[in-house]
Amino acid sequence: MEFKDYYKVMGVARDATEAQIKQAYRKLARKYHPDVSKEKDAEARFKEVGEAYEVLKSAEKRAAYDQLGQNHRAGEEFRPPPNWDSGFEFSGAGPGNSVYSDFFDSLFGAQARSGRSRGDFHAGRGEDHHAKVLLDLEASLDGGPRTFTLRMPEIDEEGRLISKERTLNVQVPKGILAGQQIRLAGQGARAPGSGKPGDLYIEVEFQPHPLYRVDGRDLSLELPVAPWEAALGASVKTPTPTGMVDLKVPPGSHAGSKLRLKGRGIPASPPGDFYVVLQIALPAADDDRAKAAYTAFAAALAFNPRASLGA
Amino acid sequence: MSPSDDQAITGTIFDQSTILSIKDLSRMCQVDERHIVEFVEEGVLNVVEVSSEWHFTGDALRRARLAVRLERDLELNLAGVALALDLIEELQRLRRELEARRS
Numbered sequence: 001m002e003f004k005d006y007y008k009v010m011g012v013a014r015d016a017t018e019a020q021i022k023q024a025y026r027k028l029a030r031k032y033h034p035d036v037s038k039e040k041d042a043e044a045r046f047k048e049v050g051e052a053y054e055v056l057k058s059a060e061k062r063a064a065y066d067q068l069g070q071n072h073r074a075g076e077e078f079r080p081p082p083n084w085d086s087g088f089e090f091s092g093a094g095p096g097n098s099v100y101s102d103f104f105d106s107l108f109g110a111q112a113r114s115g116r117s118r119g120d121f122h123a124g125r126g127e128d129h130h131a132k133v134l135l136d137l138e139a140s141l142d143g144g145p146r147t148f149t150l151r152m153p154e155i156d157e158e159g160r161l162i163s164k165e166r167t168l169n170v171q172v173p174k175g176i177l178a179g180q181q182i183r184l185a186g187q188g189a190r191a192p193g194s195g196k197p198g199d200l201y202i203e204v205e206f207q208p209h210p211l212y213r214v215d216g217r218d219l220s221l222e223l224p225v226a227p228w229e230a231a232l233g234a235s236v237k238t239p240t241p242t243g244m245v246d247l248k249v250p251p252g253s254h255a256g257s258k259l260r261l262k263g264r265g266i267p268a269s270p271p272g273d274f275y276v277v278l279q280i281a282l283p284a285a286d287d288d289r290a291k292a293a294y295t296a297f298a299a300a301l302a303f304n305p306r307a308s309l310g311a
Numbered sequence: 312m313s314p315s316d317d318q319a320i321t322g323t324i325f326d327q328s329t330i331l332s333i334k335d336l337s338r339m340c341q342v343d344e345r346h347i348v349e350f351v352e353e354g355v356l357n358v359v360e361v362s363s364e365w366h367f368t369g370d371a372l373r374r375a376r377l378a379v380r381l382e383r384d385l386e387l388n389l390a391g392v393a394l395a396l397d398l399i400e401e402l403q404r405l406r407r408e409l410e411a412r413r414s
Contacts, residue, residue, distance in 0.1 A: 026385065026386065029384055029385050029386075030385060033380075033381070033384055033385060035377055035380060035381065035399065036395075036399060046384075050384065128338075128339060130376070145319035168320065169319045169320060170319055170320050170321075170322060171319040171320060171321040171322070173321075173322065173323075173324050175324075176324055177326070179370075179373060180324055180325060180326050180369070180370070180373075181324075181325040181369070181372060181373060182322035182323065182324055182325070183322055183323050183325060184320055184322040185322075185323075187320065201325075201339075201372070202322070203373065213410070213411060215407055215411070220411070268326075269328070
């Protein structure tokens with residue numbers, strides 16, 4: 001097990017005051033909070049910061065940690081000496097029921113974690129679990145079984161909190177939207193004794209789709225059309241979630257024109273809409289015939305695209 | 312080996328049509344009912360009143376859990392949580408729009 005330098009994690013000096021530690025925590029927590037942060041490793045950093053704060057904010061834990069830390073550096077191989085914590089009393093609860101590092105557990109034991117005491121909140125019933133999963137959009141469009149691998153905290157026979165990998169085969173309900181939750185009854189934590197197990201809530205996010213962009217229950221597609229198709233109107237083949245359709249492009253369309261196919265978005269209730277956003281694709285002028293066509297075009301129209309700029 | 316329909320677990324969607332009582336929400340978020348009432352009073356959660364009893368829709372679960380996390384992890388007060396939730400939603404909307412304009 002590696003020694004963790006909690007002061008380094010929090011970016012504070014070893015003699016930092018309580019107020020400085022609190023200030024550092026708040027700043028880092030805002031920066032790395034998984035619900036707010038855009039940082040790549042936000043979740044891991046947030047856990048690390050939460051763990052460091054859990055120790056440093058408590059006078060007893062900090063004193064115990066300091067006594068131990070004098071001879072260790074971060075990353076160093078570490079074993080707590082026997083009875084190292086005699087004379088210290090630990091109490092209190094920390095942020096969340098996150099899984100702390102082995103280092104933390106070896107020092108303060110799983111009982112120091114707030115997650116444990118929370119289990120008493122509704123006696124006789126196992127805790128609910130929550131997880132986020134990334135789904136392909138097709139799972140919502142068609143519904144159907146998908147397999148997820150989740151990491152779940154679990155209490156082992158010796159009462160320690162461990163992280164266990166678990167594979168679940170879930171029937172994804174047709175029309176599920178990003179941010180919605182699926183409740184799987186009885187798939188949460190086992191209850192102590194003969195109580196009912198908790199439920200598992202899965203929050204859905206979609207993987208980016210190669211064709212469609214998702215906005216709530218609506219989908220949109222960027223559809224390239226030729227300049228003459230946009231100007232004169234045309235019927236063009238367009239992919240939609242329910243298959244190819246012939247889409248009528250009205251005459252006088254331009255780049256960015258939005259066409260709506262009602263009810264052809266995600267089949268939720270009510271179903272979303274499908275939007276087609278037109279893009280004008282220009283043919284390349286790479287041979288003499290194409291060049292001649294462009295020249296004739298220019299001569300015939302005397303078009304100034306910059307008229308509105310006064311140029 | 313592809314997963315087949317018959318061995319898959321079926322779940323229920325929590326959406327606008329799911330109705331939750333204050334008791335449900337309190338249990339699911341592991342906070343007491345009084346705290347849910349405070350969320351409603353501060354405008355963190357919207358409530359549907361049915362014959363003088365409070366109900367919530369399924370999407371309140373996500374919002375309530377987010378509120379509890381922010382409160383706990385960032386040591387925010389209720390007004391701060393309400394503001395953060397509104398800003399997070401605004402941010403998500405703007406990010407979606409930006410993404411739409413970029414592509």
